[in-house]
Amino acid sequence: MSERDEAAERGGGRPGAGGAGGFRDRLLGRVRLSGWLALAAPLLAVLFAALITSVVLLIAGSSPLAAFDTLVEYGSQPRTMAVILNNATMYYISALAVAVGFRMNLFNIGVDGQYRLAAVVAAGVGGAALLPGVLNIVLVLVVAVLVGALWAGIAGLLKVKRGVSEVIATIMLNAIATGLASWLMSNHLGVLTGNDLATRPIPEGSRMPGMELIAGTPKLVNGFLVVAIILGIAYYVLLNRTRFGFELRATGMSEPAALASGIGVKRMVVTTMVVSGAVAGLAGMPELLGETYKYSNNFPAGLGFDGIAIALLGRNNPVGMALGALLWSFLGNSSDSLQMINISKETVDIMKGVTVLSVIIAYELVHRYRIIAEQRRAGQETAASPAAEGAAA
Template identity: 65%
Template sequence: MSPAESSFTDRLLGRVRLGGLLSLVAPILAVVFAGLITSVVLLMTGDPPLETLGVMVDYGMRPRSIVMTLNEATTYYLSALAVAIGFRMNLFNIGVDGQYRLAALIAAAVGGAITLPGPLHVAMIIIVAMLVGAGWASIAGLLKVKRGVSEVISTIMLNAIATAIGAWLLNKERLAVEVAGSNNIGTNPIAESGRVPGMELIPGTPTKVFGLIILAIVMGVLYHVLLNRTRFGFDLRATGRSESAAVASGVNVKKMVLIAMILSGAVAGLVGMPQLLGASYSYSLDFPAGLGFIGIAIALLGRNNPVGIAFGALLWAFLNTSSNILQLHEISPEIVQIMQGTIVLSVIIAYELVHRYQISAGQRRVSKELASATPPRAEGASA
């Protein structure tokens, strides 16, 4: 390698390292800024910030709290992955909430109505959930490619429709039965063969980690491989960056939009599975809701990167778990929601500032190189 080539390579690697460092520092600074804003709010309400943080950390690091954090993070992670698939395609799948709840309801009803050998029973429930989620998301995809309807509008409306369908199905005359010992109603309980046992990963507590945390890890790996190691992933990312460029390179944009929405919906169908197969074993009125919207925030926080999303899900779950102790210390637990919202806004602003800095730095670099370039000598000029 010539000295010039070596110098160019060194400069290129330096810019890559700088870009990676800025992308890493941005969320850290955003979290610190959110902590400062939260401290100001605490001071205004008369609560000591450092003592509040100490109480949250002490409670959040207890064995049982760690298990609760991991279990919540598992569902958050799957939800964020479903959102991230759309984001990488420049699609906003706001309908993950409706997709996973409808999928969980139908899967719970199917799982409670049949009995199969263990692995087959679990696989059947998971496949049904993915098919329902994919089918519901495909409606928004078809509306976009056939009629040009914005996926934001269609998925929001489909959330409302999914909620109405779920309420219609979840009654004693159709899918639901009374839950013994309460006024609640839900689907028939899933038999033992369709349940996924938890794992005692954290010593010091009998509370178990969801067995389907393994599914979340596998989905994260598949997401990374699909987007970064396959031609489909390249086409998806290229379409998200520039539809015109993708069309010029022979990519069928409408087909990619539809496939991306179907994949996003299929992953969304998995969001309720850790809770359904690992804890409740039935879909009832108190089944967790709102996980799809949390997934949007975590996908933004993690920059659609599977590792970044994992850290975002753990942070979000840790804050939620830690908030349970605040009321006992006469501190409003809503302070955690303020911190979560500030984190998301701060991260978005931080990444935008980093993006603008990189563009500005690139422009200055090009200007400097052009200014320092030696003009070519004219033909026939004397030496």
């Protein structure tokens, strides 16, 4: 029974009790799900989202079957598949950046500003061609990482030194980043060609080569796919296999416990924001080094917010987020095809939104089920052990 005591205690929520086991922890995926449930929950949620979208389509007088058929058919064309992969790469890196913060209870809403500012500065530096060939790629990446890290670090410092919520700070820094980026573009880095204000293109020798992965299309798959996979593995190793990762997760699960264990919580806040920002800085690089080679007004916007949704979808799990990024990219890229059968492409936005919501709800249900099951199991094991053991020990 006292297993239940403990659960009641946690559920009841002593005021300010360490935050362990709260809904927010589960929302941010700091609570682990295991086994088939971890797979079943998101699958069911996606199906449910499809169902809701169907209802919306029916109300709008369109055929859901035709819509899904069109989405799948368009999405499975070789060219679209390549584009889906390329966009998913950016989504994935952005989601990784968000997830690093999530694991420590930090809401880095500022990935959006971090990647854009990083992309502007990196594009400017890359376009200046200070270094030859591959070295220039490295330089561009280093600059992007540094700018992203610095920009996020401001929010970390504000939180530690002045107690400013990182949510507020990063949202404001996003706005400042937008202003700063356009100032940089119009006054220093941008070159006006006709009506198009863009940075100088990165020279040909310093571009990320594409890969001919998908047959039947001349569209190349962005070389950053490899980088994204490496980042995903690094994310997993960093969080689960290193002391830093342990301290990060411990701080995320319970700040008081981390303090009592000698973990420098303030230092962890700044470091985590910096790491998150550094990864965020890379989010725009597939586009810059593999697609357009310059920063302009057409540079993808809002990647940071997609990253938040995908991190939630994938529960901060590196594989989960990869699947989430692919789904997100598939929906985003195939939505245009709906217009061919006179369905508004915004229908897909409804589906994206419902997917995130129902995934969160599904995880929550699964979590409650799992806690009950685990307590029952612990209860049985305890009851089964020899009677006087505790007293005798």
